[in-house]
Amino acid sequence: MENIQDKVIIITGASSGIGMESARLLVANGAKVMLFARREEKLQQLTKELGEENCGYVTGDVRLPSQVEKLVQETIRRxxxxxxxxxxxxxxxxxxxxxLKLEEWNEMININIKGVLNSIASVLPKFIAQKKRACRCNKLDRR
Structure with a gap:
């Protein structure tokens, strides 16, 4: 993992699975992370494990744009x-x-699709203001 020393990375869905393990890997390689998920206890535990100097968290739900905006604001403040x-x-x-569990399908759409769009909508104006170029950071994708 290259060039992530002191990079600030927001991770949604950080209370378990890929989000949690990514936070561990990123901090181990010098990044600062801001964790976001609905389960505060899990976020508190992970923040304590990773060290508060490297990690912070905001409890919230990606389905709610105001909560994702709060995440971005808190990341910049911190x-x-x-x-x-x-x-x-x-x-x-x-x-x-x-x-035919339509309610489950709609929840999946609200989190997996609208949650991503809410996250992009909250952070993109900050990226533009910081004059950062958008890039694809996955080294496995060599198109």
Whole structure:
């Protein structure tokens, strides 16, 4: 992992799974992370593990634009900038499609799609103001 020393990275869905493990890896490689998820206890534990000098958290829900905006504002207040958005929050209902659980489908759309859009809408004006170029940071994607 290169060039992430002191980069400020927002991670949604940071209370478990890929979000949690990414936070650990990023901090271990010198990044500062701001965690975001609905489960405050998990965020508190991870922040304590990673060290408050490297990590902060905001409890909230990506479905609610005002809460994602609060996340971005708190990140800038705490770390003075945002370099990367890792819009990781997501769910995958485990029911069979034949069960026609429309409510589960709508929740998945609200979190997995609208949550990403809410996150982008909150952080993009900050990126533009910081005059940062958008880039694809996945080294596995060599197109």
């Amino acid at each position: 770390f003075k900038k945002v370099d990367v958005l890792f819009a990781n929050a997501g769910i995958m209902p485990a029911s069979s499609i034949s069960e």
